[in-house]
Amino acid sequence: MPLWLGVAPFAFAYAVLARNTGLSLVETQALSLLVFAGSAQVSAVGLFGRGAGGLEVVLTTFLLNVRHVLYGMSLGRVVPMTRRERLIGAYLLTDEAYGVSVARGARSFPFVLGTEVSLFLVWNATTLVGALVGGVIPDPERLGVDFVFPVAFIALLVPLLRLRVEVVVAVAAGVTAWLLATWAPGGLPVLGAGVSGALLGAWLTR
Amino acid sequence: MSFWLTCLGMLTVTFGSRLAGLLVRMRLPPFWLRFLHFVPIAVFAALVTPSVEGPRGEGGIRVAAAAVAGVVAWRTRHLAATIAVGLAVFWLLRLL
Numbered sequence: 001m002p003l004w005l006g007v008a009p010f011a012f013a014y015a016v017l018a019r020n021t022g023l024s025l026v027e028t029q030a031l032s033l034l035v036f037a038g039s040a041q042v043s044a045v046g047l048f049g050r051g052a053g054g055l056e057v058v059l060t061t062f063l064l065n066v067r068h069v070l071y072g073m074s075l076g077r078v079v080p081m082t083r084r085e086r087l088i089g090a091y092l093l094t095d096e097a098y099g100v101s102v103a104r105g106a107r108s109f110p111f112v113l114g115t116e117v118s119l120f121l122v123w124n125a126t127t128l129v130g131a132l133v134g135g136v137i138p139d140p141e142r143l144g145v146d147f148v149f150p151v152a153f154i155a156l157l158v159p160l161l162r163l164r165v166e167v168v169v170a171v172a173a174g175v176t177a178w179l180l181a182t183w184a185p186g187g188l189p190v191l192g193a194g195v196s197g198a199l200l201g202a203w204l205t206r
Numbered sequence: 207m208s209f210w211l212t213c214l215g216m217l218t219v220t221f222g223s224r225l226a227g228l229l230v231r232m233r234l235p236p237f238w239l240r241f242l243h244f245v246p247i248a249v250f251a252a253l254v255t256p257s258v259e260g261p262r263g264e265g266g267i268r269v270a271a272a273a274v275a276g277v278v279a280w281r282t283r284h285l286a287a288t289i290a291v292g293l294a295v296f297w298l299l300r301l302l
Contacts, residue, residue, distance in 0.1 A: 004286075009289070027209055027213075030210075030213055031213060034217045035213065037216075040216065044216065054208070054212035055215075057212050058212060058216055062219035062220075065224070068223040068227060070249075071224075071227060072225070073227040073228075073242060074242045074245065076230070086228045086229065102246060144262070144264070144300070147260065147296050150254045150255075150257045150268075151275045151289050152285075153250045154272060154279055155275065155284075155285040155289055156246075156250050157250035158276055158279035158280050159279065160246060161247065166247050169244050169248055170251040173247070173251040173252045174251040174252060176252070177251070177252035177253075177255050177256050178255035178256055190256075193251070194252050195248075197244060197247070197248025197249075197251065197252065198242070198245045198247075199241060200244075201241070201244030201247070202237050202241040202244060205240050206240075
């Protein structure tokens, strides 16, 4: 699956950054195994590096990940799942798994689970490699590894843009998030621009 | 707060958000169905713009490389190719 090639450098970059801000090998891997949310993990590492408190990190994580409520509602609407499938599906749900499932028109749980598990395995395997290499690379920030993040989301976004109104929504949300990011912390610009952009799209297509 | 308490908090809010959406069972009116259609478009766009410029004063070449990546994504709809070309252009522009 080509998505691995997008996730792997992101996980590698996360792990290298984590080790460089003082997390141990076990701590770096634990976030990938237990939280499994790329943008939140990278943000958390950045906050750890600036000496932020745990509560601050948890709140930023919530701001970044509360959008998964919408992903879940969207997926649960088109894919029938049992209670146990919902527990497993929810634990492994990510932007990328949701993006691929929506883009490929997934209608069955095995397809969603297959996407999620493959992403989980690649994410964690590459985290381990990155965490081991992390001590060796002197200054990953100077290499600009964080640039993988916007490029990965460009790659997920652009194929979704087929109608003019979808382009309008993307531009509006992008500009809103960029303006909000000049004063609001972590995930709030994403949440605010995501909700207002989707509202705009629903209103424009009324 | 210790690392492990922070990790537990992150797990709780993340898994909670993911599970809540899947447990909500209701029939949504057409407006909210269209709203959900636009959520990934708006959220992915919102994830791009705040991080594209970067913190190290190389916004120009990052925006240029991102624009090239956008064109590749548009022409190929291929995720790996988009990322590979985006990074290659970025590192190339840095060397110049």
